Amino acid sequence: MNYADRLHAAIEKTGNACLLGIDPHLDQLPLEFSDARDTSLPRGERAEVMGDFCVALLDLAENLVPVVKPQSAFFEVFGADGHYQWERVVAHAKSLGMLVIGDVKRGDIASTAAAYARGLLEGTGGVDEVSHLCDAVTVNAFLGEESITPFLDVCKKTGGGIYVLVRTSNPGSADFQLCGEPTLSERIADAVARWGKELMGSKGYSSVGAVVGATHPEALAEMRARMPHSPLLLPGYGAQGAGAEDIAAGFHRGGQGALVNSSRGISFAYKKAGRPCSEWREASTEALNVMIEEISAVAHSAV
Amino acid sequence: MNYADRLHAAIEKTGNACLLGIDPHLDQLPLEFSDARDTSLPRGERAEVMGDFCVALLDLAENLVPVVKPQSAFFEVFGADGHYQWERVVAHAKSLGMLVIGDVKRGDIASTAAAYARGLLEGTGGVDEVSHLCDAVTVNAFLGEESITPFLDVCKKTGGGIYVLVRTSNPGSADFQLCGEPTLSERIADAVARWGKELMGSKGYSSVGAVVGATHPEALAEMRARMPHSPLLLPGYGAQGAGAEDIAAGFHRGGQGALVNSSRGISFAYKKAGRPCSEWREASTEALNVMIEEISAVAHSAV
Numbered sequence: 001m002n003y004a005d006r007l008h009a010a011i012e013k014t015g016n017a018c019l020l021g022i023d024p025h026l027d028q029l030p031l032e033f034s035d036a037r038d039t040s041l042p043r044g045e046r047a048e049v050m051g052d053f054c055v056a057l058l059d060l061a062e063n064l065v066p067v068v069k070p071q072s073a074f075f076e077v078f079g080a081d082g083h084y085q086w087e088r089v090v091a092h093a094k095s096l097g098m099l100v101i102g103d104v105k106r107g108d109i110a111s112t113a114a115a116y117a118r119g120l121l122e123g124t125g126g127v128d129e130v131s132h133l134c135d136a137v138t139v140n141a142f143l144g145e146e147s148i149t150p151f152l153d154v155c156k157k158t159g160g161g162i163y164v165l166v167r168t169s170n171p172g173s174a175d176f177q178l179c180g181e182p183t184l185s186e187r188i189a190d191a192v193a194r195w196g197k198e199l200m201g202s203k204g205y206s207s208v209g210a211v212v213g214a215t216h217p218e219a220l221a222e223m224r225a226r227m228p229h230s231p232l233l234l235p236g237y238g239a240q241g242a243g244a245e246d247i248a249a250g251f252h253r254g255g256q257g258a259l260v261n262s263s264r265g266i267s268f269a270y271k272k273a274g275r276p277c278s279e280w281r282e283a284s285t286e287a288l289n290v291m292i293e294e295i296s297a298v299a300h301s302a303v
Numbered sequence: 304m305n306y307a308d309r310l311h312a313a314i315e316k317t318g319n320a321c322l323l324g325i326d327p328h329l330d331q332l333p334l335e336f337s338d339a340r341d342t343s344l345p346r347g348e349r350a351e352v353m354g355d356f357c358v359a360l361l362d363l364a365e366n367l368v369p370v371v372k373p374q375s376a377f378f379e380v381f382g383a384d385g386h387y388q389w390e391r392v393v394a395h396a397k398s399l400g401m402l403v404i405g406d407v408k409r410g411d412i413a414s415t416a417a418a419y420a421r422g423l424l425e426g427t428g429g430v431d432e433v434s435h436l437c438d439a440v441t442v443n444a445f446l447g448e449e450s451i452t453p454f455l456d457v458c459k460k461t462g463g464g465i466y467v468l469v470r471t472s473n474p475g476s477a478d479f480q481l482c483g484e485p486t487l488s489e490r491i492a493d494a495v496a497r498w499g500k501e502l503m504g505s506k507g508y509s510s511v512g513a514v515v516g517a518t519h520p521e522a523l524a525e526m527r528a529r530m531p532h533s534p535l536l537l538p539g540y541g542a543q544g545a546g547a548e549d550i551a552a553g554f555h556r557g558g559q560g561a562l563v564n565s566s567r568g569i570s571f572a573y574k575k576a577g578r579p580c581s582e583w584r585e586a587s588t589e590a591l592n593v594m595i596e597e598i599s600a601v602a603h604s605a606v
Contacts, residue, residue: 023415025414025418026418026427039427039428039429039430040430041429042429042431043429043431043432046427046429071411071415071418073409073411073415073416073418073419073422074415074418076418076419076422076423077418077419077421077422077427078422078427079386079390079422079432079435080383080384080386080387080389080390081383082422083382083383083386084383086383087382087383105409105410105411105443106376106408107408107410107443107445108374108376108408109471109473109475110473111328112326112374112376112377113376115328115329115376115377115379115380116376116379116380118380119376119379119380119381119382119385120379124329124342124346124349124380124381125342126342126344126345126346126349127342127343128345128346129346129382132382140408140410140443140445141478141479142410142443142445142468142471142479142480143468143471143473143475143476144471144473144475144476144477144478144479144480145475145478146473146474146475146478147475165445165446168412168445168446168447170412170413170446170447170449170450171449172412172446172447172448172449172450173446173447174447175444175447175448175449175494176444176445176447176487176490176491177445177447179482179483179487179490180482180483180484180487181483184479184482184483184487187479187482188479191478
């Protein structure tokens with residue numbers, strides 16, 4: 001089944017469109033995982049402890065969220081040892097029935113982009129490669145259409161998906177993304193709509209999605225209209241300041257059409273809640289349930 | 304010593320500004336490395352054979368080129384096992400006295416960008432992390448200044464450098480990079496010049512460089528003028544069609560100011576030369592010597 005349809009089914013099944021970001025900031029891991037910060041330990045041991053945290057976080061979210069999004073940077077901080085933990089975390093999420101969006105933001109040309117697409121979504125045909133492949137990945141289109149078509153080709157073969165960065169959630173996204181008239185973001189959005197036609201699923205959605213920050217609610221409705229068939233990935237909810245009402249315009253009737261991401265707001269909820277870090281599990285579970293309730297109310301009110 | 308000064312010294316020492324790209328395309332490896340393509344072998348073994356090729360290529364270039372540029376995509380095709388080979392290849396290049404630019408094109412915000420910068424240029428303080436850190440990396444500024452400042456902060460601490468994508472060498476670079484007036488590329492170039500002031504070395508160059516395709520000779524002189532203190536990384540020579548004369552405008556007097564990259568044109572020279580793949584070493588060495596002669600003639604004629 002292609003990514004668009006698997007995503008649709010996962011949102012139907014869990015009844016919500018929440019995306020749990022797995023961002024294991026080394027400095028913010030609860031005390032029981034502090035070995036990850038102990039520079040006297042071998043790198044592989046430290047990385048494994050970081051992976052333990054991610055696995056524990058995924059277990060908390062089992063059957064609650066349809067999709068998770070590990071962020072590659074926090075794994076790559078431990079180099080190859082971190083990469084092994086990335087694969088462990090992706091495989092664990094899949095074993096729990098979750099879809100996985102690899103937040104890698106890769107962007108390169110031609111055969112180089114094809115190598116990224118293979119590594120993340122397809123594998124090279126080896127028997128020991130399948131368990132840790134992602135369902136979809138985030139990509140950066142700065143290098144042009146040539147940087148995207150290799151991903152489309154792989155997605156056609158594997159049933160994978162991509163989310164193209166269109167308008168990111170950070171304040172500084174305006175530095176370059178609003179350049180020109182139409183803006184760079186609008187041009188990329190139009191290209192996303194065009195690329196998406198090659199990868200349509202059976203429910204009206206494409207496997208070519210777009211990242212649009214929930215922190216720009218004024219732009220969201222317009223982006224939704226420019227890319228009517230693209231699943232949106234909306235970062236910025238929670239820790240970055242966007243509220244449930246800010247993401248309403250991203251949804252279609254029935255609560256489909258978008259995923260709302262929260263990373264730190266869930267994984268490090270104990271900090272905001274002022275609870276001891278020994279209660280991080282309880283704090284994260286509560287924050288996740290609050291998010292699910294908020295997002296579901298908004299998503300299902302979409303008309 | 305900061306990156307700008309180490310780069311200047313490396314170009315002085317070797318007498319040329321050639322950058323050898325390490326792009327181990329799985330499908331193009333010479334026959335003696337065909338185990339890398341054998342899907343019946345464990346992934347780790349396949350990745351190691353690919354790494355063997357890279358190490359052999361580096362050995363050919365010892366004392367010939369000042370800098371090498373491994374491309375992360377071709378390593379990541381083997382996931383974590385490929386990542387170990389990446390670290391092996393970076394460490395081997397450094398052991399041969401070469402500077403290493405990690406061609407990773409990472410781009411993300413705030414603490415995420417900081418994690419990439421740590422992983423690639425700084426490490427997390429563990430004793431087993433130093434050997435495979437890069438001297439500089441390529442970065443993508445699409446997410447704005449926030450995506451660059453964490454790299455600048457790390458470079459200040461470690462003496463590392465970055466090359467910001469300004470105008471890439473592929474034909475499709477025009478899709479988005481020429482958007483607006485001034486164009487996106489020109490806006491990024493002006494930002495590079497500004498960021499670079501924070502990381503000036505002692506020879507008139509900054510540790511904040513820029514990627515400008517040698518395939519756009521008409522734009523190169525203008526980009527050189529917009530970023531007078533930035534070392535340029537010029538891809539596109541050789542396999543992508545740019546010739547020695549196309550890169551002249553990137554250099555300053557004395558053959559400083561730019562690095563000219565060739566990847567496939569060197570590593571897979573046996574193909575273009577029509578030689579049997581058993582003679583790949585001879586073909587690559589010849590191609591490298593031709594390149595060094597061509598680039599040096601142009602670079603040293605700069606006024």
